[in-house]
Amino acid sequence: MYEQIARNKRRSALIFAFFLLLIFFLAAAFGELTGMGTGGLVFAALIAGGLSFLSYWKSDAIVLAISRAKPVTKEEYPFLDNVVEGLAIAAGVPKPRCYVIDDTAPNAFATGRDPAHSVICVTTGLLQKMNRVELEGVVAHEMSHIKNFDVRLQTLAVVMVGIIALLSDWIMRSLWWGGRGRRSSRSGKSGNAGSILLVVGIFFAIFGPIIAHLLRLAVSRRREFLADASAAMLTRYPPGLASALRKIAEDKEPLEAANKATAHLYIVNPLKDLKGAVNRLFSTHPPVEERIAALEKM
């Protein structure tokens, strides 16, 4: 348990450091290529610092905004609020804030950088379809992610890998168009633009696998089994979560607000279309049947 927390914190720090360096490097390269000189380095440092700050302190807000989640009060959703507060007491953590996604597909996720700044987010479909023990099971699973610091690692991974993907895309594009522009005006420089593209290509060939590896650090399947087991410890009633998982898995409706980047945050994969080989390769959740079987053995 404590080992798990330490490992999660270490991995979060690793992702953070890698992100800071990479952004700095990307921004510096961008400045160099566009001819900003030493001013480019300052610019790079500012961008790297700003983005890192943003993604550490605001990652939960970013994830919630992407998922179109809204904060709710106790008066609006007393059922959810009571269950969340009860399990926060059981886990001995401060009560997370409650958010709701207006979608009939039942699902839930947790986010935040530590237990004191955490959020539990559920869909309206989950609230309609679950009874009290099932909702307690789901919330207990999310509470375990919060207590283990899984949420910090996973949320950082979503936001930082997302920003890197976005930036690399942007740089590639600007290089492409920039190169073409230069080529047409000064034909003598065309070799230069070609070599820049080559360098960028090599750069992403090197960093692509590293980024993929970082994502894999955050989405281990063992993490889900562990959270299920801790949830059973919190509620002392494994059948509740098992029945909730079954209901969520049987629901065929995809969750519209979820995408490939945020899918691994949810309690059950919200994308549903697990047909293709590529999708299975990137599958972030162990099969629900295995999880239910593990819960039933407890």
Next chain:
Amino acid sequence: MSALLFLLAAVAVLAVWAVAIYNGLIGLRNRCENAWSQVDVQLKRRYDLIPNLVETVKGYAKHEREVFEKVTQARTAAINAANVKDQGLAENQLAGALKSLFAVAEAYPDLKANQNFLMLQEELAGTEGKIAYARQFYNDTVMKFNQKQQIFPSNIIAGMFRFQLREYFELEEPAAKEPVKVQF
């Protein structure tokens, strides 16, 4: 000279270690206290909810006086209970009385559709869950505290400063462990 230095270093390391263990024990003891007061907070919340609930039901079902009296009496008994054991028993009676109150409510469709009543019902169910979870957390914390006092080497420090093992919360009466039978 070097032997003396070595001895001093060893004593310093031992002292730091002892302080760390002592502080850990104090921290756990305070967490037990805190966990116990959490239970009280939730119990009080439940006592505060009950008069509202009784008033709401009274508005629709005036003739069920007996049930209201039972609930009110059980609530007073639970609030005034002198020790944990009495409180456990009174709590159990209260739970039984509340069950019959909700059974009565079943017969009044207007009441069952009342928004205020539904909210109070949810609130009460939620608070009961929180009481159970607060007790569970108290027991978890007590287990950590007691274990630290018993395992080596922290048991040495615990013995030196006379830390006491804490009692778990449990329902002692065998009758209290059984579900309450409601008869009409």
